Amino acid sequence: MEKAGFRIVRQGKHIVMSDGVRILTIPRHNPVNAFTMGGIARDAGLSIEAFKKLL
Secondary structure, three states, rough: HHHOOEEEEEEEEEEEOOOOOOOEEEOOOOOOOOHHHHHHHHHHHOOOHHHHHOO
């Protein structure tokens, strides 16, 4: 998400990131469920295609 302009605000069991407007909470466990990642991308204002390009 750093490629999309988000920066880490804090870390713990989850990573909290912000771009100044939106706040994302990302779980640290691996692997992250695909449904969860889709929701995180949507919350970040990205389409699924735009998110895949950032990977």
